[in-house]
Amino acid sequence: SESYKLVVVGGGSGGCATAAKFCRELGKGNVAVVEPSEIHAYQPMWTLVGAGLKQLSQSQRPTSSVLPSQCVWIKDSAASFDPKNNSLTTAGGKKIEYEYLVVAMGLQLNYSHVKGLVEALENDPMVCSNYQRNYVTKTFPALQKMESGNAIFTFPNTPIKCAGAPQKIMYLAEEIFRNRGKRDKINVIYNTSLGVIFGVKKYADSLLEVIKRRNIQVNYRTDLVEVKHDSREAVFQNLDSEKGETQTFKYDFLHAVPPMSTPDSLRASSLVNEGGWLDVRKDTLQHTAYSNIFGLGDCTSLPTSKTAAAAAAQCGVLKKNLSAVMAGKQLTSAYDGYTSCPLITTHNRCILAEFDYDGQPLETFPIDQGQERWTMYQMKAQVMPQIYWNAMLPGYWQGPAVFRKLMHLGMDGSPKPAPA
Numbered sequence: 001s002e003s004y005k006l007v008v009v010g011g012g013s014g015g016c017a018t019a020a021k022f023c024r025e026l027g028k029g030n031v032a033v034v035e036p037s038e039i040h041a042y043q044p045m046w047t048l049v050g051a052g053l054k055q056l057s058q059s060q061r062p063t064s065s066v067l068p069s070q071c072v073w074i075k076d077s078a079a080s081f082d083p084k085n086n087s088l089t090t091a092g093g094k095k096i097e098y099e100y101l102v103v104a105m106g107l108q109l110n111y112s113h114v115k116g117l118v119e120a121l122e123n124d125p126m127v128c129s130n131y132q133r134n135y136v137t138k139t140f141p142a143l144q145k146m147e148s149g150n151a152i153f154t155f156p157n158t159p160i161k162c163a164g165a166p167q168k169i170m171y172l173a174e175e176i177f178r179n180r181g182k183r184d185k186i187n188v189i190y191n192t193s194l195g196v197i198f199g200v201k202k203y204a205d206s207l208l209e210v211i212k213r214r215n216i217q218v219n220y221r222t223d224l225v226e227v228k229h230d231s232r233e234a235v236f237q238n239l240d241s242e243k244g245e246t247q248t249f250k251y252d253f254l255h256a257v258p259p260m261s262t263p264d265s266l267r268a269s270s271l272v273n274e275g276g277w278l279d280v281r282k283d284t285l286q287h288t289a290y291s292n293i294f295g296l297g298d299c300t301s302l303p304t305s306k307t308a309a310a311a312a313a314q315c316g317v318l319k320k321n322l323s324a325v326m327a328g329k330q331l332t333s334a335y336d337g338y339t340s341c342p343l344i345t346t347h348n349r350c351i352l353a354e355f356d357y358d359g360q361p362l363e364t365f366p367i368d369q370g371q372e373r374w375t376m377y378q379m380k381a382q383v384m385p386q387i388y389w390n391a392m393l394p395g396y397w398q399g400p401a402v403f404r405k406l407m408h409l410g411m412d413g414s415p416k417p418a419p420a
């Protein structure tokens, strides 16, 4: 068996950034990253890929080029965890021992949990999904082909990553239909399992205005349960109906967002809570049962919206607290739940939602981010990819908190900088 000071499981947004930080501290050969994929994707770009505003290739780089050069990359997936003995095994049958473990395995996409959805994605050119790399490339061609009828966009009945993404693509699609002169013949329909358009009232109010102005139909508490691609029908369950009533919609275009969960191997371990989430403390990110295990990102129990922006902020807290544990010191850093969702509403406008555990806006810029803005679109489409590749993955970006504090200095009613 192999043994490392620190093992990071998952080399996505949170795992890669964390490995980079600890490689600098612990040096060559002491940090191992378990990651099966040869391609690292900047998933936030997939909304733009779906709308034809970026190419898939711009969102992807070889994993070998983003993982820190001082780490040991174990190109395999974690298959089982034995936290009592500080070890895990891989699908390839390797046993790996660690002193400290960071779990950043992200989410598993459960397309197969919706009857007929995989078949529809594989066979119907008008069924697409921005959540997976081989389906996101179907979205723009389908939007260009769409002539008339129902364009349906779904939101599943589980927590998902980037809770805004299911509607961002709808706004971009509506704009494409309009620019192509087809809008009059197309019904744009948002069927969401949620009871609200967005969890934070300030941004929900702005989005509801967009929806009204652009004549979009929203059906709440409506969950996609089956797709019949032969007859182009989508079956939705009414989540408020005790009898489990369903309603069938004819579709001419369907953007489906799959139900999600933590990966099976994590869910089967003793590291998760009842919901199957990696059980970490919401402030320190330390595991509730094992003090040498930490977690960050989408796979965790942290009660905030799952985004790369959140993982970036968590990365800073995790670094400080795990370093403290390694040094035998008290944990001092606490995560406030910061997360951000750039709600793109047109090819050059965006509402940049930023908020904390309490669902209170925590905005970086001293302007009202509840409005659709050109600057925020540029931020999302041009600036964020640079920050991601050049600052987050190398372990230097911990979210915009420092800028927020700077830009709000001396402004009325704003949070005062914390005392040193």
Ligand code: FAD
Residues within 6 Å of the ligand: 009, 010, 011, 012, 013, 014, 015, 034, 035, 036, 037, 042, 043, 044, 045, 046, 047, 076, 077, 078, 079, 104, 105, 106, 107, 130, 131, 132, 161, 162, 165, 263, 265, 296, 297, 298, 299, 306, 307, 308, 309, 310, 311, 340, 341, 342
């Ligand atoms: P990931 O980055 O998904 O990484 C998880 C890694 O774990 C993967 O590399 C995977 O291969 C690996 N893994 C899985 N199983 C195993 C295993 N058994 N063993 C080892 N490794 C394993 N976020 C934003 O901040 N802003 C946005 O605008 C935004 N838009 C989005 C739009 C879309 C369409 C999508 C799909 C996501 C979007 N996100 C956005 C969300 C963002 O991509 C995720 O929240 C972020 O990547 C989470 O980081 P993570 O490290 O937790 O998981």
Ligand code: UQ1
Residues within 6 Å of the ligand: 044, 308, 309, 310, 312, 340, 341, 342, 364, 384, 387, 388, 392, 397, 399, 400
């Ligand atoms: C962010 O930090 C981040 O992580 C790298 C994102 O992921 C792509 C984001 O989408 C956003 C909006 C942020 C927040 C950053 C700023 C400057 C507001």
